[in-house]
Amino acid sequence: MFRAILPEGQILCDRYENTDEGLELYNADDEFIAFVPYNNLHALLNEDVYAADERSIM
Numbered sequence: 001m002f003r004a005i006l007p008e009g010q011i012l013c014d015r016y017e018n019t020d021e022g023l024e025l026y027n028a029d030d031e032f033i034a035f036v037p038y039n040n041l042h043a044l045l046n047e048d049v050y051a052a053d054e055r056s057i058m
Contacts, residue, residue, distance in 0.1 A: 001047035004036055011036070016044065 004011045004025060013025035013033055022037040023044065 003045045003047055004034075004041060005043040005045065006036065006040055007042065012047070 002013050002016060011025055011034055014028040015026050017024045022035055024035055025033040027033055
C-alpha cells in the first residue's frame with residue numbers, strides 16, 4: 001500500500017502508475033481513485049515506511 005502526501009492531505013492506494021503529468025492512483029480492486037499532478041505531490045511513500053521506527057522519515 002502507498003500513501004500520496006499532498007498539500008491538502010493524504011490518499012492511500014494499492015498501486016499507482018506514472019504518467020507524463022502526474023500519478024494515477026488505484027485501489028486493491030484496480031479501480032481508479034485519483035489523479036495527482038506532480039506539482040501537487042509532496043511525496044509518495046510505501047506504507048511500510050510508517051511501520052519503521054525511524055524518525056527521519058516522519
